[in-house]
Amino acid sequence: MxxxxxxxxxxxxxxxxxxxxxxxxxxxxxxxxxxxxxxxxxxxxxxxxxxxxxxxxxxxxxxxxxxxxxxxxxxxxxxxxxxxxxxxxxxxxxxxxxxxxxxxxxxxxxxxxxxxxxxxxxxxxxxxxxxxxxxxxxxxxxxxxxxxxxxxxxxxxxxxxxxxxxxxxxxxxxxxxxxxxxxxxxxxxxxxxxxxxxxxxxxxxNLRYRLRVADVVAEGPDTISIYLTGRRLDRLKLLGGQWFRFRFMGRGLWWQSHPFSVSAAKNGRWLRLTVKVVGAYTRELSELDSGGRVWAIGPRGSFTAAQRTAQRSLLIAGGIGITPIRAMLEELPPGATLIYRASTPADVVLQREIDWLARARDLDVWYVIGARTDPGPRQVMSPNGLRRLVPDLAGRDVWLCGPPGFVESAHKIVRRSGVPRKKIHLAAFEL
Ligand SMILES: Cc1cc2nc3c(=O)[nH]c(=O)nc-3n(C[C@H](O)[C@H](O)[C@H](O)COP(=O)(O)OP(=O)(O)OC[C@H]3O[C@@H](n4cnc5c(N)ncnc54)[C@H](O)[C@@H]3O)c2cc1C
Missing domain, CATH: 1.20.120 (Four Helix Bundle (Hemerythrin (Met), subunit A))
Structure with missing residues (x-):
């Protein structure tokens, strides 16, 4: 229209x-x-x-x-x-x-x-x-x-x-x-x-929700989670998979705003973002003080369960692309399959929560670890590999999230495996 x-x-x-x-x-x-x-x-x-x-x-x-x-x-x-x-x-x-x-x-x-x-x-x-x-x-x-x-x-x-x-x-x-x-x-x-x-x-x-840093927690050697609290968070309209542009006030960070997805579904008490350190700004975030004010613009994005067209889903996360997918797992109907691609075991984050969700929401979770050229990942990330893992793939919604290169190549593979374009939902970490 x-x-x-x-x-x-x-x-x-x-x-x-x-x-x-x-x-x-x-x-x-x-x-x-x-x-x-x-x-x-x-x-x-x-x-x-x-x-x-x-x-x-x-x-x-x-x-x-x-x-x-x-x-x-x-x-x-x-x-x-x-x-x-x-x-x-x-x-x-x-x-x-x-x-x-x-x-x-x-x-x-x-x-x-x-x-x-x-x-x-x-x-x-x-x-x-x-x-x-x-x-x-x-x-x-x-x-x-x-x-x-x-x-x-x-x-x-x-x-x-x-x-x-x-x-x-x-x-x-x-x-x-x-x-x-x-x-x-x-x-x-x-x-x-x-x-x-x-x-x-x-x-x-921002006047309504008044977000502040509550805690910063290490999730792995180069990944942290930042917990935010605020007022009236129970009234915040937020779906798993959405993101904000966050501006952390103080410590010389206030002049930049960066986009991060929420990595847990709305719970009315806190928001969480999970950040991989890739450059100067994300490195500074592990030093954030509790109580610091946060200016947020959002929530944005339509990579959410609201876009679902089928009962069952396949979600494919590349590296830190797991963050919005982790939040969506709480909101999609049970029975979804998750393929979590990571280069090394240390790059897998939020694993305990994902395993817990797998039991609670009847998920099939596959951790596919290794370089893109390794036989295992190459086998899984191919049209045949995906169809073998998820035989009813063509009838599912497919959700892809990660760095732009990963999303682009995974998108081609999913298309080649017969999933119609309108059932594929993409979130590349690039604006
Ligand atoms: C919609 C969206 C959601 C995202 N969600 C997450 C998440 O949940 N967890 C996570 O770890 N990362 C997420 N990212 C990526 C994250 O925003 C970047 O990794 C981060 O901004 C890098 O900043 P840096 O200065 O540390 O690194 P740099 O080395 O300076 O930047 C690395 C790359 O990040 C991008 N980038 C840098 N600064 C900005 C900015 N101010 N605004 C937008 N993009 C920028 C650029 O493409 C740049 O090439 C998301 C990105 C987008 C677009």
Whole structure:
């Protein structure tokens, strides 16, 4: 349904141009190029609003589309937006250049220096292109995550900087009327949703629940569990499999927030996250003081038992990807099968609880330990291996969680073993 809304919105965005352009008015190449530039500009303006809406953290969207799909749309729409903005710019420069008798570069200089709001429009296109380049996986992985995140946030600046030229120069938007009012209303709507999702809802959440660190417990050589308490936790709407962005106040950690899944189902008294030390930030977490305040944004994510389509499930966890799955085991119907992949026995965490849950909830649990290339893991993590372990696999929901590389390869294996796409639920630890 959301896809239908998207396309209907796109048609609505371009419709004003169609209605205002008399048949036969596009008589020469310059006029056709300009018209194409205007259409692509309307598309870019609309796609920009959709992109910001996707970044708003509105829970309703997460619930309707699912987190994995939202992330994919965000990536795909981001690419389409950059192409549309650059296309709009190029077509307008060529079109006006043809009318004025300038080449596109001279036309760009004329517009930037002589036309109000053009400098900010060019700036916004530049920022957007930079954000796109920084989001290429190889570039992104080469820079500190926090730096990448702040650069990515500059997309909001693009929304602001590109606003002026649309209304002062856009053929369909500069005159007062229904189209201008509608476009303005769409902007206001998106900004309100953004403010709600990014500021108002988190402030209310944290004032209401007032989370604090209760205890930090070692789970293994490089894994800890952090227990949080707060007020009214019995009223918190939280499902096993969901995650928060946590900001631990104090000890120089307050300026960063990191995503962690809850590793136990809601119990009304405490929340728990289980963290593997992989870098500087996670290393610091074992030093957290009890009583320290925690700012949390969430709960987020649709990797929960609510998405279940069948009575029985197969859950496959890769390494620390066990955390959301451990919480879900309490909420899925009994009779599920869990495959827990880990490189070494020391990497298996929460084993006592999992074994206890296996007895209490009639679970089949398989600890598959070893390197990816070892015969055991290779045998299990293959279409035949999975079918042998779980003969009714094709009729089950399959839940995959872990680092992105693990989820990607396990997803391919599960697809090859005959599970329909809509029964496969993914949670890769990557935003
Ligand atoms: C939805 C989700 C749920 C997660 N749940 C868990 C969990 O339950 N337990 C667990 O141990 N880990 C979990 N992670 C992974 C965890 O967030 C990262 O391991 C952690 O942020 C790494 O921080 P670092 O500075 O110690 O390591 P670094 O070496 O700096 O980072 C390692 C990788 O973690 C990611 N990362 C780093 N900083 C951030 C950030 N601020 N926000 C988002 N990603 C970041 C980047 O991809 C980076 O390449 C989850 C990740 C996501 C996206």
């Amino acid at each position: 959301l896809v239908l809304f998207f396309w209907a919105g796109l048609v609505l965005a371009v419709l004003p141009w169609w209605l205002a352009t008399p048949a036969g008015s596009l008589s020469d190449t310059g006029a056709v190029t300009l018209a194409a530039g205007r259409i692509v500009g309307l598309v870019a303006g609309y796609v920009m609003l959709v992109q910001v809406l996707l970044m708003s953290r509105l829970r309703l969207l997460d619930r309707l589309a699912g987190e994995e799909l939202m992330t994919r749309w965000h990536r795909d729409i981001g690419g389409a937006l950059i192409v549309a903005v650059l296309g709009h710019m190029a077509l307008i420069l060529v079109g006006y250049g043809a009318l004025d008798g300038f080449n596109p570069l001279v036309e760009a200089r004329v517009l930037i220096t002589g036309v109000p709001d053009m400098l900010t429009a060019f700036l916004s296109a530049g920022i957007l292109t930079a954000v796109g380049l920084f989001s290429i996986r190889a570039v992104r992985n080469a820079m500190p995550y926090e730096l990448w995140r702040w650069l990515h946030m500059s997309t909001y600046l693009v929304l602001y900087l590109s606003f002026g030229h649309q209304f002062s120069l856009g053929q369909q938007l500069f005159q007062p009327g229904v189209v201008r009012t509608g476009w303005l209303a769409a902007y206001v709507g998106v900004v309100v949703v953004l403010a709600y999702g990014r500021v108002i809802a988190p402030v209310f959440f």
